[in-house]
Amino acid sequence: MPRQTEERSVALIGAGPRGTSFLERLLAAVENGTVKHAALEQGTPSPRLRILVIDPAPHGPGRVWNPQQSPLYLMNTPASFPTAAPAGATQTQLPASSASRSFAQWRHEHEAEETATSVRADGFEPPVPKGIDHGGTDTDYPTRAAYGQYLSWLHTEVCAALAEQPGITVEHQHAEVTELRRADSGYELTLNDTPQDPDDAARPASADRLRVDQVVLALGHIPAGLNESGEHFTEVAEQLGLHYQPPAIPTEVDYYSLPAGENVLVRGMGLNFFDLMIQASVGRGGAFHEHTDRPAGQRLEYLATGDEPHLVAGSRRGTPYRAKSTALTEAPGFAPVGVSLHHFSPEAVAAAERRHDVLDFSAHLWPLMQRDVLRTYYRTLVELVPELFDPGFDAALDELLADTHLGEAVLQTRGQRLLRELAPDVLWFDIRSLGRPFGGLTFESAEQYQQHMSAYLEDDAATSAAGVRSPVKMAIGALHLARMEVKALISQGRVSQSSQISEIEGWFESLVEGLASGPPLQRIEELAALTRAGIVEFLGPEPIFDVDRETGFYTAESPAVAAPAYQARWLLEAMMPANRVQLSRSPLVAGLLRSGLARPRELVDASGAPRAGKGFDVTPLPHRLIPMDRAEPEEIYVLGLQLSSVQWGTAIAAEAGGDVDSSARSLADADAAARAILTGPVRATTGSPAQD
Numbered sequence: 001m002p003r004q005t006e007e008r009s010v011a012l013i014g015a016g017p018r019g020t021s022f023l024e025r026l027l028a029a030v031e032n033g034t035v036k037h038a039a040l041e042q043g044t045p046s047p048r049l050r051i052l053v054i055d056p057a058p059h060g061p062g063r064v065w066n067p068q069q070s071p072l073y074l075m076n077t078p079a080s081f082p083t084a085a086p087a088g089a090t091q092t093q094l095p096a097s098s099a100s101r102s103f104a105q106w107r108h109e110h111e112a113e114e115t116a117t118s119v120r121a122d123g124f125e126p127p128v129p130k131g132i133d134h135g136g137t138d139t140d141y142p143t144r145a146a147y148g149q150y151l152s153w154l155h156t157e158v159c160a161a162l163a164e165q166p167g168i169t170v171e172h173q174h175a176e177v178t179e180l181r182r183a184d185s186g187y188e189l190t191l192n193d194t195p196q197d198p199d200d201a202a203r204p205a206s207a208d209r210l211r212v213d214q215v216v217l218a219l220g221h222i223p224a225g226l227n228e229s230g231e232h233f234t235e236v237a238e239q240l241g242l243h244y245q246p247p248a249i250p251t252e253v254d255y256y257s258l259p260a261g262e263n264v265l266v267r268g269m270g271l272n273f274f275d276l277m278i279q280a281s282v283g284r285g286g287a288f289h290e291h292t293d294r295p296a297g298q299r300l301e302y303l304a305t306g307d308e309p310h311l312v313a314g315s316r317r318g319t320p321y322r323a324k325s326t327a328l329t330e331a332p333g334f335a336p337v338g339v340s341l342h343h344f345s346p347e348a349v350a351a352a353e354r355r356h357d358v359l360d361f362s363a364h365l366w367p368l369m370q371r372d373v374l375r376t377y378y379r380t381l382v383e384l385v386p387e388l389f390d391p392g393f394d395a396a397l398d399e400l401l402a403d404t405h406l407g408e409a410v411l412q413t414r415g416q417r418l419l420r421e422l423a424p425d426v427l428w429f430d431i432r433s434l435g436r437p438f439g440g441l442t443f444e445s446a447e448q449y450q451q452h453m454s455a456y457l458e459d460d461a462a463t464s465a466a467g468v469r470s471p472v473k474m475a476i477g478a479l480h481l482a483r484m485e486v487k488a489l490i491s492q493g494r495v496s497q498s499s500q501i502s503e504i505e506g507w508f509e510s511l512v513e514g515l516a517s518g519p520p521l522q523r524i525e526e527l528a529a530l531t532r533a534g535i536v537e538f539l540g541p542e543p544i545f546d547v548d549r550e551t552g553f554y555t556a557e558s559p560a561v562a563a564p565a566y567q568a569r570w571l572l573e574a575m576m577p578a579n580r581v582q583l584s585r586s587p588l589v590a591g592l593l594r595s596g597l598a599r600p601r602e603l604v605d606a607s608g609a610p611r612a613g614k615g616f617d618v619t620p621l622p623h624r625l626i627p628m629d630r631a632e633p634e635e636i637y638v639l640g641l642q643l644s645s646v647q648w649g650t651a652i653a654a655e656a657g658g659d660v661d662s663s664a665r666s667l668a669d670a671d672a673a674a675r676a677i678l679t680g681p682v683r684a685t686t687g688s689p690a691q692d
Helices: 017-031 088-092 103-118 144-163 228-240 271-279 346-356 361-384 393-402 408-422 431-435 446-469 471-491 497-516 521-532 587-595 665-679
Strands: 008-013 049-054 168-173 175-182 187-193 209-212 214-217 243-245 263-267 287-290 300-303 310-314 536-538 544-548 553-557 566-568 570-573 600-604 610-616 636-638
Touching (some): 008 017, 008 187, 017 049, 103 144, 187 214, 214 665, 228 544, 263 553, 263 566, 271 310, 271 521, 346 361, 361 393, 361 446, 361 471, 446 471, 471 497, 636 665
Parallel strands (some): 243 570, 263 570
Antiparallel strands (some): 287 300
């Protein structure tokens, strides 16, 4: 007879960055002794806490950060930013574990190790091993494969350290969990076993079902159903022999199948577009030649091979995301040095909350944000060209912005009047207009629009390269800082649901993403060169993608450009799958909703009508699933993207040194879940969790 033991088993479903952070937080709690639990008593007859790490993708990096992906893919943040474990100032809020390293710290340590061990006495320096991405500085934008190497290292280190703790075992299984349901005690998981290496002795025996006591969902990006137009284009492709690429993770798109020399219609010019752009050019053997004597925006010349497809791209604004400023790379908080929030202060937000109970974005928050944007823009401009301003302008502007009773329209009218009086050669800065740079304009030909776009890209590159000397990019930096504060307020439940739906998701999200979440300057320089080379062409604002059954082609055109519609056999969606649990094609997520173990969070719009949110309905921190019957919350913890109904904007990584209420929120979520797991109830069982 097996001996009685009070063993608990925890299934971690998803071993990418969020899952790895959970394990690291578990390790920190144990090592620091901040959480005591029976599982760590010495002399137990068998392990007390069994952690089952389950993911078909590589454990640590997951699918998105797979170290084997193309080195052409870059991160969207400088190397100093990302981390999956507390680093720097964050460690004053979350205790470090023995494995706590940021990406930059890991890279520096590995560079030092290689330097110390690879240079021989005769001065010979062997080549750097292919497994480690060396070089670069904290201000460069590293490859996504390099970040995957870091995640692989961190996951391995954390799991090894956990396994050394008394009473804890960690087991890995490369499998997909297709179903999760309640059992008589705990939960039963159904697995579709997909081992990566049949000879992997560390992997437990194949099992169709596992019983566990608690579950942590760290799923990341999951397959999603298509919207109406996506389903239509899919049907058209089957009927007419065309090619449609739905939204997908870039590493899972076959860009090599795009035909050389043919039109490829592209919908979306966000971050996925830049991955497509580089794969369709450098990925086809092309190269960029740098002319260092030319101004920013004109420094690269593209040398084509003739194997490139002709990309015809469109988005609602008509332009791609703006490049990040070079002023961002050395600043804490991922905002330019010297930018601070004067109007959008904790005191101002608290005062609005006292008066109005619940914060409304347009009424209470946006006016404060806009004032900080204006203050930053004009202060930067005054420093650069003081001769444009009469004495007393700064004081007059501060007085105008201090009047919080002025609405946006009145503020603009009085601001324009102030400029006419004290700075007649200076225009009023409207941050919203940056989100629609060609709004209200029409173009007489496709060629004319390409000329405007070339000028736009060159200007964007120039302002990004100017760093702190660009009033526009400094103002965008202030907008980004304010966005981080809004994220924290939403996570704390202090912003009304109706304004989240109609205002933040309705227009602000698109504005701030397009301005502050763009690619590194390098990508805009490359796009400008590809535009000059004729590899990339732009449709124009508010493009219409359709099909012409008479000709048998997809079509695309812009109502703002007087030009015939483009035709193509290929249509590609340059965007990620929709992050909405009700659209999920993941068997696990769909099954959770169908069985009632989970439900979408219900939000109420401005009319008072309920509508399903994007993410799961969960408890306050630590986030546990709330079942359909509204009974006791499940022992199922949620991390990451599926929290999108209680958190706005999930970053690709936590910020090294960031605050746990904003830019390092994912680490706080993981920490809360880890502590809850360690202090959770211990059930008496016989032997090991059931395996059939």
